[in-house]
Amino acid sequence: MSGEILFLAHRLPFPPDRGDKIRSHHLLKALAAIAPVHVGCLSDSAEDFEHEHELAAIAASYCMPRRTKPVSLAGMEALVRREPVSLSAFRSPELARWVEHTLATRDIAAIYVFSGQMGQFVPRGFAGRLVVDLVDVDSAKFEAYALERSGPRGWIDAREARLLRQVEAGLASRAAATLLVSEAEAELLRSRVGREHTIVPLANGIDCGAYDPSIVEPRAELTEGGPHFVFTGQMDYAPNVAAVARFATAILPRIRKSHADAQFHIVGRAPTAEVLALREQSGVTVWGAVPDVRPFLAGATMVVAPLTIARGVQNKVLEAMAMARCVIASREAANGIDARHGRDWVVAESDAAFVTIALHLLARPAEREDIARNARAFVLGNMGWQATTADLPVLLGFAQAGAGAGAKRDAA
Known part of the structure; x- marks a missing residue:
């Protein structure tokens, strides 16, 4: 035609x-x-x-x-x-x-x-x-x-x-x-x-050339202290607002009982008043709009996606995986990505599971890095835009x- x-x-x-x-x-x-x-x-x-x-x-x-x-x-x-x-x-x-x-x-x-x-x-x-x-x-x-x-x-x-x-x-x-x-x-x-x-x-794809950890320097604030947990997304979108509130109030405090310096970084434009209020929580930083999310991903110890309402494939998850980051995702956020739990990423079914998995991986950096490498390999092999x-x-x-x-x- x-x-x-x-x-x-x-x-x-x-x-x-x-x-x-x-x-x-x-x-x-x-x-x-x-x-x-x-x-x-x-x-x-x-x-x-x-x-x-x-x-x-x-x-x-x-x-x-x-x-x-x-x-x-x-x-x-x-x-x-x-x-x-x-x-x-x-x-x-x-x-x-x-x-x-x-x-x-x-x-x-x-x-x-x-x-x-x-x-x-x-x-x-x-x-x-x-x-x-x-x-x-x-x-x-x-x-x-x-x-x-x-x-x-x-x-x-x-x-x-x-x-x-x-x-x-x-x-x-x-x-x-x-x-x-x-x-x-x-x-x-x-x-x-x-x-x-x-x-x-x-399916959604990912620009693997742009999201390449070898060409991105980590954000300086994420290279010291920590561990650093990162969430990226449009921060006036209701499911994202609920997700960061969940992590900041129900998950991070329990992680900080074992890792007192654990930090949660909320990265994305247009944070609502509810999101901005999370700055009052110990260890939470709300960055708002940034020129480039990749340095935050590059500096993350782990990237989290604790969404409770999610439709389709989450680009934020694909971006983190392409950047060779270890991702902990809720079942909802994992929808549509045919990666293997425990090899390419980790799927958490509850707040308690997020805490348990995070503490497990913080104690085992080699296992965490294996998951991160596998995450990028999965995206490279399956999720490029040319293929999709x-x-x-x-x-x-x-x-x-x-x-x-x-x-x-x-x-x-």
Whole structure:
């Protein structure tokens, strides 16, 4: 099949510095190797426009309107329209007009929708091939939120879960293929929307060249004292907030009974007030946004991922493993990564297990280093982006990858 690709993403795929942007960034690069790609996305902040030139360098054309709608307004619109807040929050008339113009004037053979919110921009009459990358089953995530919360917030989350489930089913019925980040997520969606649809996993990968411990110097503060436990992630994301609170309040104090100098480093942008308050806990440092998380990973004695709500594959875990760090992960955070417990990483089922495993590995540095080396070897052998995106030409209906996008670049 010949023609061009329309790529719709809810956020600018640059820079690749958070989970969703990492995936969309590498998918965009892979798509541009197949055919010219036209990119429609939304910007979250003025800082996004500092990376507009990177988008212009890869896109045959693009549109990137600013998302300025307040959450309160999105919520009211969602109530009136009887739709998920997620759809209302990402609605953009400017982007919708650009999509209509692009489909009318370019030879778009396939549309790749990244994240379910962007399905609203695909017209019902589109005759080409539609691939929808939901990444995770968002409706299940909101169901979990609703079970943990009471009052109006619990009602809102339950409503969002119910309506998102309808959106997910609708997209799966329209798409030639619906993609999820892991087989577990794919099976969950099949169980919810029906097995007559083509629902397949497309795993996250890792840039093993960038996440290479041989080229990164550890952060100076993590080279003395310790041991140093590190968590990385977007720190206004509710599952991450809960995870660091869990480690700082329920796990670290018990480790410090045996290792009084044990330190917990929370690394990631936009820490909430709840996260910032954890600085009052002995041994906890909240770093906030940093230019590069790799020095913190390089200096970590162990990297921890004690998430209790997690959908799909955790990039933070893959990054730590690529950096040859010993990772202790919860069962939820281990989802979708086919590594071996005790060889490539360690999976802890409870707070007590986190403590026991951490103390065991602190007393056995040789065993800890073996796990760290095996972690990088596992990622190198199984989780590179070239391997994980190899099936995209077939999924999109192109017989083979082309030479890449060579069209004249222009911005809407």
